[in-house]
Amino acid sequence: MTNVQKEGETIVSISDLAKELGLTTRTLRYWEEVGIVESVERQDGATRGYTPYYVRRIKFIIKLKELGLTIKEMQDLYAAYGDAKQTEKMIPRLIEILDQHVAKVDEKMAQLASLRQDIVGYRQKMMKQFALANEREQ
Template identity: 70%
Template sequence: MSTNIDSEEIISIGDLSKELGITTRTLRYWEEVGIIETVDRSDGATRGYTPYYVRRIKFIMKLKELGLTIKEMQDLNSVYGEAKQTDRMVPQLIDVLDSHISKIDEKIARLASLKADIAEYRQKMVNKLNSKTKADK
């Protein structure tokens, strides 16, 4: 259910959760930890979101998809601040993303090493099986 308050379209928490494919509990949690906000509805009813807040929520969803933690999102929101200055937040976001890229590179290296170890051990087992089969003949 959308309403129009002060000429801005407001979408309810239920409608937004359906539209974005996330639970109302997730939205409430993000609000509790301070990474999103809602608008106060004049009738005191359910939470509502303006298009600005919907864009912010989509941004949070993207950050979550990229692997950022709640703490990292809280820090970014803190830098973004009351002044809503994106240019203050972007350099920190770049640093966080660089850190995530480094962590992923480390994981890839560990997995590549593990894959090589598994392949080597597998080959040893194949060789052992083949030599046992030849000895049994």
């Protein structure tokens, strides 16, 4: 655990942060285990805590997760960010990853549009067959 804590900075406990962000403590611990989140040790040494800097990073990770990034991609970003904490190294990699995700979404949208056409076409065919069956009965 890294201790990036400034004098007088408020530390949020893992349970309080989990509640605030709608996560589980298990998720936060897992993210820390895979190296995409860091925490500080509290004075009592028993509980994880998060400075405002770490809370911002976790919110960023939540956003990346919402955008569809995988844990592996987030690990790659964190590696690009590096020990020097240089955002300018991470941003080009993030743009690359987002471009890949946009391409995947475009592909899925095309597949869904095609599926929708198939469903509408099949529905029309069923409506015609249903209408013909009703005509024969009368």
